[in-house]
Amino acid sequence: MRHGQITRNRLIAAGVGSGLILILGVAWLLVYAGAYNIAADAPHTAPVYWLLNTVRDRSIAVRASSVAVPTDLGDQKRIADGAGLYGEMCSGCHLAPGMEKTEISQGLYPRAPDLSKGTDLTPRQEFWVIKHGIKMTGMAAWGVTHNDTLIWDMVAFLQKLPHLTPAQYQAAVKSAPESHEEMMKDMPGMQSDGHGDHHN
Numbered sequence: 492m493r494h495g496q497i498t499r500n501r502l503i504a505a506g507v508g509s510g511l512i513l514i515l516g517v518a519w520l521l522v523y524a525g526a527y528n529i530a531a532d533a534p535h536t537a538p539v540y541w542l543l544n545t546v547r548d549r550s551i552a553v554r555a556s557s558v559a560v561p562t563d564l565g566d567q568k569r570i571a572d573g574a575g576l577y578g579e580m581c582s583g584c585h586l587a588p589g590m591e592k593t594e595i596s597q598g599l600y601p602r603a604p605d606l607s608k609g610t611d612l613t614p615r616q617e618f619w620v621i622k623h624g625i626k627m628t629g630m631a632a633w634g635v636t637h638n639d640t641l642i643w644d645m646v647a648f649l650q651k652l653p654h655l656t657p658a659q660y661q662a663a664v665k666s667a668p669e670s671h672e673e674m675m676k677d678m679p680g681m682q683s684d685g686h687g688d689h690h691n
């Protein structure tokens with residue numbers, strides 16, 4: 492009786508084991524046969540899209556949760572410096588108010604979201620993404636070459652970006668980082684009165 496039970500458990504374990512090996516084997520064969528199309532001009536299948544999106548969103552949310560946000564994100568100097576950095580390094584992929592689509596912005600997959608339309612990310616999540624980048628997407632880790640202060644400047648600017656007209660955007664980029672004081676006063680939401688901060 493006891494002997495029979497042990498034999499049965501062993502048989503089940505062997506069955507589960509060979510089932511797993513079979514699944515891994517088939518998965519490897521599909522990978523090796525090049526079955527999945529890695530081309531950037533062929534969208535992911537729905538399950539792969541869901542999986543990658545969920546992995547990304549959870550990874551960012553968990554890692555960003557311990558990031559300490561500076562209290563001076565409404566500071567005009569920060570915002571102006573961030574505008575200059577954004578115009579220089581980010582708009583080619585993420586575009587900006589009044590800007591034509593660029594070639595790279597049309598060919599990227601996943602697409603770089605148009606940050607002038609706002610984002611679901613919180614400022615600490617934006618900081619984390621800008622600093623560390625996102626694997627296999629084209630979004631670089633800017634923290635490799637930029638310190639935290641500069642990255643927070645960009646986050647500060649991103650809070651204002653969705654409220655800028657094309658003219659205001661141009662003015663912000665052109666005048667950064669020098670005398671930007673006058674121009675900032677004319678921008679809606681540029682005053683650090685506590686009402687201008689919309690975290691979309």
Ligand code: HEC
Pocket residue numbers: 547576577580581582583584585595599600601602603604610611612617620621625628629630631633645
């Ligand atoms: C070469 C193109 C490219 C450049 C340049 C680039 N990004 Fe990105 N960025 C991307 C792509 C692509 C994604 C989307 C990744 C994804 O969907 O997982 C992204 C995602 C982001 C996100 C997350 C947005 C969201 O709502 O999920 C932020 C914030 C961001 N980038 C900020 C920046 C900033 C700031 C700069 C400039 C320092 C920058 N990016 C430069 C390609 C780029």
